[in-house]
Amino acid sequence: MAIDQSPIVVVDHLSTTFRTPRGPLKAVNDVSLTLERGSSLGIVGESGSGKTVLSRSIIGLLPTQNVTQTGTATINGSEIIGTRHKDLLKIWGSEVAMVFQDPMTALTPTRRVGQQIAESLRINLKLSRKDANLRAIELLRQVGIPSPERRARAYPNQLSGGMRQRVMIAIAIACGPEFLVADEPTTGLDVTVQAQVLDLITELRAKSNLTMILVTHDLGVVATRTDNVAVMYAGRIVEQAPTASLFARVAMPYTKGLLDSTPRIDAPSHTRLSSIEGRPPDLVNPPEGCAFAPRCTYATDECRTVRPELVRSTLDANHLFACHHPLNGHQASSSLTENK
Numbered sequence: 001m002a003i004d005q006s007p008i009v010v011v012d013h014l015s016t017t018f019r020t021p022r023g024p025l026k027a028v029n030d031v032s033l034t035l036e037r038g039s040s041l042g043i044v045g046e047s048g049s050g051k052t053v054l055s056r057s058i059i060g061l062l063p064t065q066n067v068t069q070t071g072t073a074t075i076n077g078s079e080i081i082g083t084r085h086k087d088l089l090k091i092w093g094s095e096v097a098m099v100f101q102d103p104m105t106a107l108t109p110t111r112r113v114g115q116q117i118a119e120s121l122r123i124n125l126k127l128s129r130k131d132a133n134l135r136a137i138e139l140l141r142q143v144g145i146p147s148p149e150r151r152a153r154a155y156p157n158q159l160s161g162g163m164r165q166r167v168m169i170a171i172a173i174a175c176g177p178e179f180l181v182a183d184e185p186t187t188g189l190d191v192t193v194q195a196q197v198l199d200l201i202t203e204l205r206a207k208s209n210l211t212m213i214l215v216t217h218d219l220g221v222v223a224t225r226t227d228n229v230a231v232m233y234a235g236r237i238v239e240q241a242p243t244a245s246l247f248a249r250v251a252m253p254y255t256k257g258l259l260d261s262t263p264r265i266d267a268p269s270h271t272r273l274s275s276i277e278g279r280p281p282d283l284v285n286p287p288e289g290c291a292f293a294p295r296c297t298y299a300t301d302e303c304r305t306v307r308p309e310l311v312r313s314t315l316d317a318n319h320l321f322a323c324h325h326p327l328n329g330h331q332a333s334s335s336l337t338e339n340k
Contacts, residue, residue, distance in 0.1 A: 006077070008179055008211045009035035009058065014071035014081070016057045022284045027053040029235035030071070037178070040205065040212040042222030042243070044258065045232035048280050051215050052101075054232065055181045057081075058213070059096050060088045075179060094124045097172035099201070101184040103164035107156040113167045114140070114152025117174055124175040139170040143200060162193035166200065173204055180205065183215045198225060219255075220262050223247060231255045234281050234291035237310060241319040251313060251321035251330040254292045290324065298325045 016028040027050045035041055043051040056062050058073045060080040073080045075096055080088070100106035108116060117139055118132035127135065133152070140148035143166040156164055165185060172180060182201055186194035202225050205212050214226055222229050222243065229246045231239040231254065239252040250256045257276040264271075278295035281287055289306050293299040303324050311332040313319040321330060 006037075007034045008037045009033075009073070009075055011058060011073045012071055014054075014057060014073055015069065016053055016062065017068045019066040019068070020284065024068075025283045026286075027235050027283065028057055031235075031237055032071075033230060033237070033240070035179075035211050035213070037211055038209045039228065040214065040226040042214045042216065042226035042229045043232060044216055044219055044222060044229060046217060046258075046276075046280060048283075049232040050235040051232045052183055053235075055098075055183055055213055055215050059092070059098065059179075059181060061092075061098065093120045093175045093177065095177055096179040096181070097175070097177040099165070099168050099172050099180070099182040099185045101187050103161070103168045104156060106168060107164060109156055112153050112155060113159070117152075117167070117171050120171060120174050135174070136170075139174055140167070142173075143167075143170045143204075144196075145170075161189050162197065165189065165193075165197050169197075169200060169204070173208070173210075176208070177210070179211045179213075181213045181215070184217070185214075186216075186221070201225075218262065219247075219258050231258070234286060235283060236291070236322065237320075238292070238322045239320065240310075241316065245316050245319050249315065249319075249328040249330070251319065251326040251328065252323050253296050253298050253325075253327060256327060257295075290322075298327075300325065 011031060011033045014028060014031045015026060018025045018027060031054060043054065045051045057069065058080065060083060064085070069081050071081065075091065078091065107113065114133060114136045117136035121127045121132040121135055122129065137148045137152050140151055145151050145163055145166050151159065151163070159167065185201065186197050189197065198221065204210065214222060216222060226243050229241060229243050230237045231252060233254050239246065239255045246255070250259060260274040261276065263273060276295055281291045281294070287293060288304070290299070290303045290308055293303040296303065308322045308324050310320050310322045313321060314331045314333045315329060317333070
């Protein structure tokens with residue numbers, strides 16, 4: 001039997017715009033990317049950079065009102081943009097799943113966690129109530145929850161934050177999806193539990209050959225858990241590269257700012273944390289040139305008037321950046337359109 005070598009996710013010139021009282025807000029602006037089967041992509045950026053909207057746009061999990069989308073996003077060859085909700089229901093859970101940022105709001109507070117896991121099994125896999133409940137207990141055991149029979153009868157508020165997130169992971173993997181989106185899966189958890197949850201996702205991905213998007217604001221989280229990294233700012237991808245390449249030789253000043261803002265365990269006690277001065281731009285009235293120019297120490301008049309396009313680096317054709325004055329010896333070899 002031939003193995004399918006085609007990419008599982010293909011996004012082409014995707015834009016997502018929200019209609020607001022102040023005018024249109026383009027939260028995702030002309031994004032293109034491809035995910036090969038079994039690969040993992042970290043999407044990184046500050047709050048408001050568009051990373052969550054991008055991930056939800058790709059899987060069709062956005063409101064239907066006051067939202068306009070252009071471009072395409074396909075999963076296993078099926079177009080997501082513009083697809084009706086009832087048709088998307090056929091792939092949610094069975095082909096694509098999502099681990100949400102806040103399990104306390106994502107889980108239904110009035111239903112036992114075992115019932116919530118079993119529901120997707122009964123809908124997508126057509127299991128009987130008994131078989132679904134038994135499978136739910138097994139999934140709780142698989143994600144490392146102790147005494148799964150007892151925990152399956154618990155309500156979400158009776159579990160710790162780490163356990164609730166493990167329940168969300170159990171729901172996500174219940175029907176054997178090929179593509180998983182983890183949206184800030186460790187928000188609000190202490191450092192030890194964060195590591196446990198991330199290790200669990202990594203282990204499950206390796207066992208099932210899952211394709212994954214990991215959304216986070218922390219570059220340190222993606223350093224050892226993703227194959228590639230896409231850095232977003234003001235709705236655009238401003239740098240994208242294999243993880244090792246990005247950390248070895250950053251091209252974009254914004255990415256450097258994110259790296260410098262990461263706490264270091266080898267720094268002396270009480271060392272002041274670095275930060276990126278200023279604030280993200282107003283996406284209803286974005287700046288004319290590079291969106292990062294008002295906060296960038298390398299900005300010139302060209303940066304403030306001409307928007308840089310995403311280009312390939314002369315050092316690595318897989319390292320893309322959108323900057324007039326890239327760092328660490330990077331230079332533009334060609335635009336992406338020239339390589340098509």
